Amino acid sequence: MARKHAPDHQRYQPVNEAFIRSVPFALGTPQNAQQNKEEQLVAVPPPRAQTRALPLPRLDDREESLDEQPDERTSSVPEPLDKPLKFRLARSERTDVMRIVSRLGDQLQTSVEWSHVGRALVVLLRHAESEIIKQARRNGPLTRPANDQAIAMADFEQRIAQILLRAFRDVSPPR
DSSP, rough: OOOOTTTTOOOOSSSOOOHHHHSSGSSSHHHHHHHHHTTTSOOOHHHHHHHEEEEOOOOOTTTTTOOOOOOOOOOEEEEEEEOOOOOOOOOHHHHHHHHHHHHHHHHHHHHOOOHHHHHHHHHHHHHHHHHHHHHHHHHHHOOOTTTTTTHHHHHHHHHHHHHHHOOOOOOOOOO
């Protein structure tokens, strides 16, 4: 039977919210640094779930500016990591992905999971978003085949991979 904790029991959280707010890259803007140093002095209860910075709403395509602008996609409000992103792979593809993740961990001499790599890929996608859109516009329209047309679907995904590769090649490195 599961053990019940007292109503005032606080879960173990190795990193509390005050510390997260004190880290400059989580703030988004340098002018908030002094305010965050002052907030550290106030006791803040630890958050209840693992957190990430909350992304700001995306501009829709009509308002989208492709000019280089400072990336302000994060705020100091933490957001729980509670929305999985799933897709199906062939057994051999899954084996290859897990092998690559394992080799990455071996070379870094640390434990690396698919979730770490997946979130790193999300960072790269968000960073290169404007360049991805440029490359997609240059490539022209694509027609998505039906799911039961395996060869056509593989070609479609290969063309998307080429767009992404060109965008990642042309975008400035992340800070």
